[in-house]
Amino acid sequence: MLTLLLILLPIAAGVLTLLSGERLAKQVALVSGLAVLGVAIAAWLQFDPAAGTQFSFKYAWLASGGISFAAGIDGISLVLVLLTTFLTPLIIISAFNHDYRKPASFYSLILFMEAALIGVFTATDAFLFYLFFEAALIPVYFLAAIWGGENRLKVTFKFFIYTIFGSLLMLVGLVYLYYQTPGTHTSEITAFYALQLSKQVQGFVFWAFFIAFAIKMPLFPFHTWQPDTYTESPTPATMLLSGIMLKMGVYGLIRFLLPIVPGGMEVWGTMAMVLSVIGIIYGSIIAIQQSDMKRLIAYSSFAHVGLMAAGVFSYSINGLQGALIQMLAHGINVIGLFFIIDIIYSRTKTRYLDQLGGITQSTPHLSVYFMILLLGSVALPLTNGFVGEFLLLSSVFQYDGWLGAIAGLTIILGSVYMLRLFQKSMFGPRSKWVEGFQDLTMSERAVLLPLVIMVFWIGIYPNTFLKLTEPAVSQLLQMVNN
């Protein structure tokens, strides 16, 4: 029942926020976000990693067709639910810096988004998964299209069409699988796992899923919607997109692609792996010369997600565990970095590195937070990024030595663009744009401090989270290998 509460609470909170009026919206949204986090933590405390899917519920939806409203939480779901519920309140606070017009609608959309994301990560019925997968698009589309930058309409339209196209392919795949299930048919995901499909069919289903998830993450070459969308969206929407929503794609690979069409993986897995590795290098190299800080982080995020996908395609426990821990790490780091860029932008009115410089001279706190998040992002050991990158790279290396070495270039290229970002904005002589730059406010610290604590927690004691997911992951791999 906790799962149902986790989905319904943010919806109710969203409605409440909408009703509470423009003046109270912020506070109501924040309190409800924290309440959802509380429920998630309660679930975490009661969770038994060895016990499989827990807190499940199931209501008939189209009973005759075996389609039900069913959800539950296993280790893989739990870490992503924790990530979502942990980041959402921080995203809400981060928006306090700006006076977004129509705050009631703004904050309620964030909460609706949260509900949809939790739904995606917990659904145990394929059509319910699809429903939430699509539903998640709507709030973030409005956030970007209403509160975004100058080119928002053109850019968000492209984003919308692109992802809808992918989702339709997935729907076709799902419907096909549904009709393959025995008897009166069922859309339970576990029933899909049990299907015995021919190699050829698996190949087609592989493509339907692969393109849908590849667009969502995005993977090379399905990424051209991403940099523009990240750059033009208001920062809270960018955070939702990069911090949480892209994990839907990786989650989909783990939950659907790998276990349902392992035969398709055998045929097309290498191609997917190569595309992922190309994306890592391609995104990193482009990030090196970006001047717009937001776009720089967008490309870096694109590169990072490529590594996560490569880990999943490596088919190994290191790769899957690495991808899961890296999803947490990346969500935390990328949200922190986008927030810091937002802080700099709100003070200087520019995001261009050529116009910045010397910020550190008046901002010891900002500098330290920025540096720690950056170190997490470049995977310095004892920060969160290292654990994931270490496991992921080792899995790719074991898959193929050369691919591993090429993917490994990310640790060099990552330090090239991230240190450039830091140096050009924080160090050097003080630019005229940063005159009178004030250090962090209390509400800004309230966002950054929890993030930085998580950077070190995951970096120093990753077993907290690795232990949560390990049973679910090994079970999955066992199933795939049979």
Place this chain on the structure above:
Amino acid sequence: MSASLLILIPLLPLIGFLINGIGFKTIPKGAVGIIGTLAVVASFVLSVMTFQAFLAAGSQPVIVPLFDWITVGNLNIPFSFQVDQLSLLMLMIITGVGSLIHIYSIGYMHHDEGFGKFFAYLNLFLFFMLLLVLGSNYVIMFIGWEGVGLCSYLLIGFWNKNTNYNNAARKAFIMNRVGDLGFLLGIFTIISTFGSVEYLEVFSQATDFEIGDPVIITITLFLFIGAMGKSAQIPLYTWLPDAMAGPTPVSALIHAATMVTAGIYMVIRSNVLYSLAPSTLEIVGIIGAATALFAASIGLLQNDIKKVLAYSTVSQLGYMFMGLGAMAYSASMFHVITHAFFKALLFLGAGSVIHAMSDEQDIRSMGGLRKKLPITFLTFLIATIAISGIPPFAGFFSKDEILAHVFEHNKLLWVIGVLGSLMTSFYMFRLLFLTFFGTFRGTHEQEHHLHESPASMTIPLVILAVLSALGGFIGVPEALHGTHHLAEFMSPLYDASRQVNPEAFLPTELSHSEEYLLMGVSVAVALVSAIVAYVMYVQKASVPAPDSQPKSALQGLVYNKYYVDEIYDNVFVKSIKTLSNILYSFGEFFIDLVVNAFVRLTQFLAGLLRKTQTGSTGDYVFAMVLGMVIILFWKLLL
């Protein structure tokens, strides 16, 4: 030996970092220096205690587990420490020299506004350096390895208003990361080969391998790439001279005495693996020799006091790798120790000079300083004799031992080593004479301001001078009727290596008279160079020409460091920037074009399909009949 005491050794500097880092605004300067220094001195005392406890207990490595760090599938990476001869020696150098440099920094950095930040970073560096040498597996070593790289970055760019310094810091970090990738790939290969990263486990399994096994060669080569980055060997050395942008105590601690020797530590730590891979060692030896000679030759013409010392460090590290290449692990460790003494002393002495000269670093503007800075001069003199390899000072014993092993192993490398010695002695005495002899060549203002440094700076100089003078006696060769305490102490480290490659550990075949001859050659070479330098720079009082004066082609080549920086810049930096621009403007455009083409195609097909929706019943009936006919044919024919 109690575990909690051992944990305190790295923990105390970390606590020092946290106190000074978090309280940087509120803690007064005096307290900052005391907290920072005390953390390290206490660590040193604990290290000495650990050393004694270890000696009392025997010679077996002690593992101190803390917690399980990363556990995935069958792979477990524990966070644990290993105490043995090697980690203890490194502990003593790091905390010992580290303490002296902290004390020195109290005086040296006194006027700097970033005093608190400086001590915080310095303590953080020691934390990571201690992790590096204390870890019981390769991944803990990697934590320290990258951590010291971060601190090096922060301290090179300590004065971050200066863009050149920031660039130097960034270059150091990125170049080290190139090496780190090699290290990481080495770790991955170790994991897939041995299923563990723990030293004891890996090395005990390794004894089952044959000499020259390709997997072992791969691992050792990968690890050596890491060593090349951290220990500034060709081709990854160009960051170290630039790293001199950092405050001088940083150059002494990080870029001379401790961090840059991590590569040597790594090879000695993995001596079983390297003893199994003679072809890797061949490469190690050649790269070491090439670096030793190449960097020394650049040092001949440098005019910046710190740059001379930086190239000298690169060159001396080359000697250490040359020794490793000849499987003279203890001799290389010996040189790590003596080098830590005399090179730290040289840097701190240079710092004292720079301090007195109001931040002037060009030796062409110095001269005659020995009267105004007598302590600095005397200690600098001792260090110069020590590094030049003149007995009985420390450098003589360690360098001579390396060269003797290299001679047995490969005569050509030995010749290169002796040539390097010749250059070393020349550039060091050139530096000494130009700085401390002759007449003062700086501005009137600088001359007026000349003064000996305060006691907090000169006391460390004196202590290091004593160590540089006497440190060699821990390893007196048998030919000189001494005892090699160090080699005896380190001997258990090579038990497994002896087992897999016994030939490499046979006693020397050189007769005493041959050994005397070798010693004679290297001492003679050093003395001749010193005399030549004396004639040139004291008797003839010649001063290197100003930069404006044209140079001969060869001089220009050496003076401009063989243009390696420029080559790297053109080959790597510029091309990756160009590639980045091309991918961003053309690659992205092209992909978008394809995507849009798909959209067009879809629109077009949709348009065609739409035309079938005529609304006329006749058309639909026709289509239906057509369909049925096709299906019938299909069924009949197949």
